[in-house]
Every structure is written in structure tokens, then in C-alpha cells.
Amino acid sequence: PRSMALAAAAQRVALEFEYSAQDVNRGVYEFIREMDEGLSKQGATMSQIPTYVTAVPNGTEKGLYMAVDLGGTNFRVCSIQLHGNSTFSLTQSKVAIPKELMVAKTSRELFAFLAKQIQKFLQQHHGEHYNAHVERRASVFGPPHDEQIFSLGFTFSFPVQQSGINKGTLIRWTKGFDIHDTIGKDVCALLQTEIDRLGLPVRVAALVNDTVGTLMARSYTSPGKTGTLLGAIFGTGTNGAYVEKLDKVTKLGKGADVDNSTGEMIINSEWGSFDNHLSVLPDTPYDHSLDAESNNPGIQMFEKRISGMFLGEILRRALMSLVDDKSVPLFSDEHSNQNDVHSTTNIDSDSPLRKQWGLDTSFLSITSGDSSAGLKVTRQTLDNDYGISAASAEDAEAVRLIAAAIGKRAARLSAVAIAAVVISTGKLGDPQDIATTSNTEVNEDDVVDVGVDGSLVEFYPNFEEYIREALREIPEIGAQGEKRIRIGIAKDGSGVGAALIALVADKAM
Numbered sequence: 001p002r003s004m005a006l007a008a009a010a011q012r013v014a015l016e017f018e019y020s021a022q023d024v025n026r027g028v029y030e031f032i033r034e035m036d037e038g039l040s041k042q043g044a045t046m047s048q049i050p051t052y053v054t055a056v057p058n059g060t061e062k063g064l065y066m067a068v069d070l071g072g073t074n075f076r077v078c079s080i081q082l083h084g085n086s087t088f089s090l091t092q093s094k095v096a097i098p099k100e101l102m103v104a105k106t107s108r109e110l111f112a113f114l115a116k117q118i119q120k121f122l123q124q125h126h127g128e129h130y131n132a133h134v135e136r137r138a139s140v141f142g143p144p145h146d147e148q149i150f151s152l153g154f155t156f157s158f159p160v161q162q163s164g165i166n167k168g169t170l171i172r173w174t175k176g177f178d179i180h181d182t183i184g185k186d187v188c189a190l191l192q193t194e195i196d197r198l199g200l201p202v203r204v205a206a207l208v209n210d211t212v213g214t215l216m217a218r219s220y221t222s223p224g225k226t227g228t229l230l231g232a233i234f235g236t237g238t239n240g241a242y243v244e245k246l247d248k249v250t251k252l253g254k255g256a257d258v259d260n261s262t263g264e265m266i267i268n269s270e271w272g273s274f275d276n277h278l279s280v281l282p283d284t285p286y287d288h289s290l291d292a293e294s295n296n297p298g299i300q301m302f303e304k305r306i307s308g309m310f311l312g313e314i315l316r317r318a319l320m321s322l323v324d325d326k327s328v329p330l331f332s333d334e335h336s337n338q339n340d341v342h343s344t345t346n347i348d349s350d351s352p353l354r355k356q357w358g359l360d361t362s363f364l365s366i367t368s369g370d371s372s373a374g375l376k377v378t379r380q381t382l383d384n385d386y387g388i389s390a391a392s393a394e395d396a397e398a399v400r401l402i403a404a405a406i407g408k409r410a411a412r413l414s415a416v417a418i419a420a421v422v423i424s425t426g427k428l429g430d431p432q433d434i435a436t437t438s439n440t441e442v443n444e445d446d447v448v449d450v451g452v453d454g455s456l457v458e459f460y461p462n463f464e465e466y467i468r469e470a471l472r473e474i475p476e477i478g479a480q481g482e483k484r485i486r487i488g489i490a491k492d493g494s495g496v497g498a499a500l501i502a503l504v505a506d507k508a509m
């Protein structure tokens, strides 16, 4: 009776996370509507930011480029040799950003530090080139015009208003940075000024968003000759960048500084804010309270149901709802009075399970993928990491059931975004053609390539298979269309991806 009551309660909670085929289809419809809205006007729910990058690579690109990445805690500098056969070599250095520079009085203090790191990197890894440059600068004739200058892609993961491939002004700092004087300034120009002060042979050629980097990296390294359509991140947060027809980006207007040669432009969707109004997204009591008690209620609602930053917290809230329900014997002490199931509990009073953000999303992967006898791995993790001693096999089974439901819902929601991009860009062709495609191997020309990155898609068990299951439930894609969608991991978006954008920027000059 005890174990049956627990199993029934866990089933009930797991069912709250069901996201049906009908839900998926309604989601796709609304997603496409919001994509279109974002392309036509500023200030839409989904920002659909034009990146000024007008082509994806095909793997034949060659050359030596630099990339830097200012994300949160670290500053990464790298050089990337593109070999022109879909492969590359990467050299990189990483340095923690001193706390005092994150809140410096002037932008110059921070950007001078960044330029200094670039100088150190050049001295260490490209010493010959660097020394030759210094000598030439010192000569009475000055540097020759044909001197090789490194083009650099600048990955800057803060909100910017981009107005050209290497122009963008900071809207606001996030993640603990706060330098008032940077707001409204062009961050590429700030970096270039400090690079020039040191006389480095480096040109800041492109401002890069990490999602766009993922798309570019995947397109360069992906097998086959068709370019990649979409780059998507399912990590701490979620976002996607995709190739759009330039005519559809109507908000750009006539006067925009755009290269028209390909008729396309990569769009950074900022899809984490899809359906902030909750017209189609699921909203369990756990989603609801997570949002209400977050520091940005009502914002990034799609992301709050999908990404690594939030899934652990959803599970924690669902589990605590059972713990707090006295009629459900989750984590209860088996030796306590049978008639009073909650006379004692096995959860420590200072268990992380009792604290907001106390449960890490990696736990969902551990328990969903647990095939050990009696779910021993789950029980050990509960004991070691979460202060829950002597969890029973039934407890662990209840935890696993709910965790799996949350993970599966996240994957099915991810499928909504992927499907919406595939359908709205018309990449599968006429629905009639899809239905009549023969059942044999997919022809390379018919592949629609999608690059993904992030711990969730990389480590959550069967994440891709759950995405695919949902894709097949969408009539515009179906079983035939789903087979043509190739999903592959894209690594190092902020390195090789940024280098590729710098290369594209050079070509457009």
C-alpha cells in the first residue's frame, strides 16, 4: 500500500508534464507566427536579430584567423587554422577576468586588459609573426600595406544592438559586469582602439553571437555539401540562429548596411523568450512557482521549460510537492509508524533539495539513464549529493519517473523550435513531395542539417530521439521529413564559428 500510494502519486505528477502531439502542433504554429512577427518589427516577443552575416560556410574555407570570447567569468583567446577540408586546428588560452575590471570606472580598463591578453597570446603562439610586425613598425618606412593582419571574430555574450557585421552597441551588462560608461558604445570599436594602442596586427572583423558561431561551426564541419540551416544551443540557456531569406527580414529597411549577394541572412532568433505570454506553453504549478520566484518573472518562458539552468529546479519543486504532501510517502522512513507515513523523513534538514536552485540538471541525466539494479546509482546520488539517506528503490523509481517526464517534455519543446524553423524556411520543399518521397536512404541533397550544442542535448539520455519522435508527429514533417533532418553536435562555436564569421566579414569588405 505504501509503495502503491507512492507510485500513483509519482504517476500523477509525471502526467502533469505530458506534452501531447496536439500541444506540439499548436506550439509550432505559434512559434512560426512569432518568428514572422519578429522579422517584421522591433520589440516583438522573439527578437529575431539580424546578424549581417549573409552566408554559411561549406567546409572549403581556408586561412588563419583569431577569435576572442568574452562570456562571463573567462576571456578566451584563440587562433584557428582552417584547413579547407572541413577540419581545423585550434590554439587557445583562457584567463579569468579580474573581478575589479567587471565593475571598473571606465570601459578602457576592461578593454585594455583584453587587448593585453591578445598581445600575450600572439607573443606566445605566433611569435615570429608578432616580432616581424614589431620590427616593421619600428622601421623608418613604417609597416607595408600588404602586411598580414589577423582578422578577429569577437564573441560577446551580452545584449547588443548590432548595426553592422563589426558594429554593435551594448544595451546592458549582465552576469555581474557593471561598467556604466560602456552602455551605448560600440564594443568592437572599444576593443579595436586598445588593440591599436598596443600596435597589434589585428583587425576586429566581426561581432559574434555564440549561437551564430554554433551554426557556422557546424556548417563548416558537417558532412555533405548542403549548408547547415540551424544552429541551436540547449545548455545553460537555449537559443537558435538560422538562415533566413533576406526579403523576409522586412524590419531591416532600405537604408541598411547589408550585403545582398546571397539573398540570405543569418538571424539570431533569441527564442528563449518564445511565448512569454504563455498562450501555448505548458504551465504546471512547478513551472509557475519557479518563474514567480525567479529574478525575471514573465521573461524567457520557453527557456525556463527547456534549459539546464531550470530543469533541475522544476524537478526539485515537483519532488518537494510530494514531500510536503503528508499522504505521499516519498523519502519517508520505513521504520516509522505505518499509519503515519510522514512521522519521519529521510531528507536532512539542510538538504539542497530544500533550497531554491539546489538540484542540478545533471541529476536528471543521471536518474533518467539509471539502469542499475534497484536504481542504486540514483539512490547513491541522492545520498551523496542531496542529503537523502536510505532512499528506497520505490523512492528512486518515483524520482526517476518524474525526472524522465521533465526531460522528455524539454526535448519535445525543443522539437517545436526546430520544426518551426524547418517548416517556415520551406527547406523540406512541398508537403506533397515529402509524403511521396520513397522509403529508401535519404539522398545527400535532401538533407536538412541542424547543428546543436550544450550539455542537455549532449548528455541527457535520448534527448535527440525524443526530439525526433515529436518531429514525426507534425504533419508538415512526418516520418519522411524527420528522416531528412540531420542533427549533429557542433563543437567550439565561439572559436571556429567566430573565425568563420571573421572570414565572411573579410570577403564582404
Ligand code: ADP
Binding pocket: 234, 235, 236, 237, 307, 308, 309, 310, 360, 361, 362, 363, 365, 453, 454, 455, 456, 459, 460
Ligand atoms: P553553457 O550553455 O553555459 O555554455 P553547458 O552547455 O555545459 O554550458 O550547459 C551547462 C548547463 O547544463 C548547466 O545548467 C548544467 O546544470 C547543465 N548540465 C551539466 N551537465 C549536465 C548533464 N550531464 N545533463 C544535463 N544537463 C547538464
